[in-house]
Amino acid sequence: MWRWFHRLGSPRWFYQTSGRWLPWLAVLTLALLVIGTLWGLAFAPEDARQGNSFRIIYIHVPVSFLALAGYYVMAVAGAVNLIWRIKLADMVMTAAAPLGAALTFLALFTGAIWGKPTWGTYWVWDARITSMLVLLFLYLGVVVLRNSFSGRDTAGKACAILALVGTVNIPIIYKSVDWWFTLHQPATIKLSGAPSMHPDMFKPLLVMILAYYCFYALVLILNTRTEILHRERRTAWVNDLAVSELAVTELTSNEQ
Amino acid sequence: MTEALRTPASQQAVQERLPPELLPPGEGFVGILKRDLLLAFRHRGELANPLIFFIMVTALIPIAVGPQKALLSQLAPGMIWVMALLGTLLSSDSLFQSDYADGTLEQLIISPQPLWLLVLAKISAHWLVTGLPITLAAPILGLMLALPEAGYATLVLGLAMGTATFSLFGAIGAALTVALRKGGVLLSLIVMPLYFPVLIFGSAAVQRVVDGGSAGAPLALLGAVFAFALLLSPFATAASLRAGING
Numbered sequence: 001m002w003r004w005f006h007r008l009g010s011p012r013w014f015y016q017t018s019g020r021w022l023p024w025l026a027v028l029t030l031a032l033l034v035i036g037t038l039w040g041l042a043f044a045p046e047d048a049r050q051g052n053s054f055r056i057i058y059i060h061v062p063v064s065f066l067a068l069a070g071y072y073v074m075a076v077a078g079a080v081n082l083i084w085r086i087k088l089a090d091m092v093m094t095a096a097a098p099l100g101a102a103l104t105f106l107a108l109f110t111g112a113i114w115g116k117p118t119w120g121t122y123w124v125w126d127a128r129i130t131s132m133l134v135l136l137f138l139y140l141g142v143v144v145l146r147n148s149f150s151g152r153d154t155a156g157k158a159c160a161i162l163a164l165v166g167t168v169n170i171p172i173i174y175k176s177v178d179w180w181f182t183l184h185q186p187a188t189i190k191l192s193g194a195p196s197m198h199p200d201m202f203k204p205l206l207v208m209i210l211a212y213y214c215f216y217a218l219v220l221i222l223n224t225r226t227e228i229l230h231r232e233r234r235t236a237w238v239n240d241l242a243v244s245e246l247a248v249t250e251l252t253s254n255e256q
Numbered sequence: 257m258t259e260a261l262r263t264p265a266s267q268q269a270v271q272e273r274l275p276p277e278l279l280p281p282g283e284g285f286v287g288i289l290k291r292d293l294l295l296a297f298r299h300r301g302e303l304a305n306p307l308i309f310f311i312m313v314t315a316l317i318p319i320a321v322g323p324q325k326a327l328l329s330q331l332a333p334g335m336i337w338v339m340a341l342l343g344t345l346l347s348s349d350s351l352f353q354s355d356y357a358d359g360t361l362e363q364l365i366i367s368p369q370p371l372w373l374l375v376l377a378k379i380s381a382h383w384l385v386t387g388l389p390i391t392l393a394a395p396i397l398g399l400m401l402a403l404p405e406a407g408y409a410t411l412v413l414g415l416a417m418g419t420a421t422f423s424l425f426g427a428i429g430a431a432l433t434v435a436l437r438k439g440g441v442l443l444s445l446i447v448m449p450l451y452f453p454v455l456i457f458g459s460a461a462v463q464r465v466v467d468g469g470s471a472g473a474p475l476a477l478l479g480a481v482f483a484f485a486l487l488l489s490p491f492a493t494a495a496s497l498r499a500g501i502n503g
Contacts, residue, residue: 141446157499176453
């Protein structure tokens, strides 16, 4: 088991293994995305009250799921780096931070677009929206902190600490915002207590959630691979890789 | 180090003492606390900065929104809390800055005393010179913003705990950004999400009392956040300092 653990910590092993899995994952992601999108946008029944505008749920909900889950991926990777000094974990964390920030922004953005026809306004100071805004700040803090350090190890440790502090604070922030919202209850439609969905609408949503999980994994692996190549660019195996890639391209250009 | 410690009398006192690894941990705490308070007292201009900011900016609000008493008394609890937050945040940046610049921070890190305790001493000193004056000045500003009479005691009690929590969380951000040249803006981005609960509970407590309710629940929650920050912050700050300096 420990050998497996050590191998997992090797960027080279990760690069080669993920390279073998990547095409399958890409095909699976694409298939799920196409099926889910077509099913959700074209075949799912129209909502009785919201009409077609509800269909943004097939992007909004999966993106919001992953924005939250992505923070824990980032924080766990940071903790692994902090505790076991595994460099690969730091590379995963570096890859996860901007990805999570982008997903959080998308969740807020699609929510605003959905809010306009449904509630008549782009922005409501609702508990969930405010929590997502806080999450965006937490992500941006990690991204900016990472970029402002020149030393890579220092940046990794500092970001890991920040992500962990954020993790233990997320429940407190979430609860406080929830409480604040009930205290200042504005005269808008409540988000919670939405009517349960019809199975015909729910099934494509499940497919889309699955598709976005695969998509997240795919982009995370691609970002991590780029980070690995960038950090290990002076090692022999990356050089060999570059030389063989170069040879392949030369070969194909010669054939033409 | 301060001038006071370079005088022969104090040097003698240092020589008579035990080696630092044999000192009880409390010695380091008291020593750092005294030193930081003395340093702050010697730089009285800097000492007054957060307080002046707090008063100045709060005085701008009536100018901007108009002098109507009803409007001001409605805004007062939230505004005073936001300004207290900004005043503390403004000074958090310098918490470790001068110690980092002159190398004291490295000495603190390699000292045999537990770092989290020394960090707690620095945070305590920071609160005593920024949070406490802001807390004490708040009733005057409440008066200027026509805060209803019922809210004053809650405001002061809440601000005492709230500014301490601001200092504690601010220390984490200050430690993470101490080695960076432009840490100021980054610091605000890092610690602002952590300030949300304090701001919510603090201003809600005042608002509730003003509305004729009881502030017990929000004040208790504010106290809980403070206790949590007291547990978390010294260790997180110490870890951040070690991570930030060694690299």
